[in-house]
Amino acid sequence: MVAVTNGQPRSLGRGARDSGGPNKALAAALKEAGCSYASLALRVNELGRCQGADTNYDKASVTRWLQGQQPRGNTPEVIAAVLGERLGRQLTPADLGFPLDGGRPVVGRALVYGENVAETLHTLVELGSTDIARRTLLGAVPFVPGALINPQRAWLLWLVETTTEETATWPAPVSDAGPVEQVHAMIAMFDEMDNHYGGGGVRTSIVQYLSAEVVPLLQQRGTTPRQRRELFAAGARLAAMAGWSSYDAGEYGLAQRYMTQALRLCAEGRDHVLGGQILAGLSHLATSLGRPDEGAALARAGIATARDTGSPLGLMRLYAMSARAHAALGRPRETSAALRAAEKQLDASRGAAQESPWVRFLDHHYLQAESAVCFRDLGLAAQAEQTASESVRAHADRRRRQAISRSVLATAHLQQNRLDEAVATATEALDALSGVHSERSIQALRDFRGRLASRRKEPLVREFEQRSRMVLGVAA
Known part of the structure; x- marks a missing residue:
């Protein structure tokens, strides 16, 4: 069977396929969102290009989707992201009548900040193993702006419900023996490689180590409360590194998912400084991918997280992320205020040795x-x-x-x-x-x-x- 896409004939069997009937779920979502065929196609093209895809969909493309054609590649996820933005809630391709390929359900679950940390660990292992071993099944994974709301809300609710006594304080020595020290040594090595060769060169090693070595440590019982917190904080840092290295490799959707799961691990580690830095990473990602409004909100959540942690350098970075978002929005007054706040925090820092290990790389050159x-x-x-x-x-x-x-x-x-x-x-x-x-x-x-x-x-x-x-x- 042959279809015409973007003016060119193309076999449905080599990228798009006919599902056998009208797509009523997609039609209902379009109607609810008040979204025209042309505006949907335009936004799908825009969001896809932000993430490295080169598409040229039009009104005729949307008509074919409504008639039952399955779009190629990760286009169903992009369509779900676009309509999710319009409707103010997260949608999956399945919600829109697009069947999921085997191996893809984890892509949806990894966008969610889960209540049960055991499920978070399972999601990380499945995401990591699929990422490394079955890339053809995982396929291109889109960045989903609408999915940034759930982890922000869940994290902030956890933040207000957690007492100060339960959180990590700095400077605090890391356990000087055993698995915590080993994980920190690996983090330092990955950081060094990332700084010199870029995230694309070290990403697979980080994901492999996280899913095969660190998650099993986090699943073990019998550790002391302090060691458990330190292990979960280290695991959160590694998951965030997997996100940053994915970002650096152009895998923006994977970056979002690893960072989201990192935030959940961070709650188990009771580490507000690191939580703020993960939110800074998500802010950077959102702003760079054309959603500075979300970038500003994420930076604001991070500032609220780190305000009372005694980490001026962590706050400096968050104010810098706020400034980036406001600059991208064309707001000079807000940008200047955020940069002044960042400079004030930098001046307040007593040096890297008095800061959390997660922010010691930050200095005036970074700002x-x-x-x-x-x-x-x-x-x-x-x-x-x-x-x-x-x-x-x-x-x-x-x-x-x-x-x-x-x-x-x-x-x-x-x-x-x-x-x-x-x-x-x-x-x-x-x-x-x-x-x-x-x-x-x-x-x-x-x-x-x-x-x-x-x-x-x-x-x-x-x-x-x-x-x-x-x-x-x-x-x-």
């Missing part, structure tokens, strides 16, 4: 780099240039941060109509990516390249676009 992104997004080119230049000098040994800061610096040059400097700086960023597996760095450079679109007739720009194709792909 410079985040500030540069905010200034870029607000069009404050001179300020972006100054702070990005300082970040480039400070991160000579971190090629991922180098590439991102150089991309921001290149945009600042471009915003000041200094094309030669902009292209030269972007070329240095391109060179810095050699041997680094980081989709975040690549996206930063793609953002710069997209800003060159109006000047493509100039030889310098054509030369850069040609040179960048091997790393960044063909320009749109």
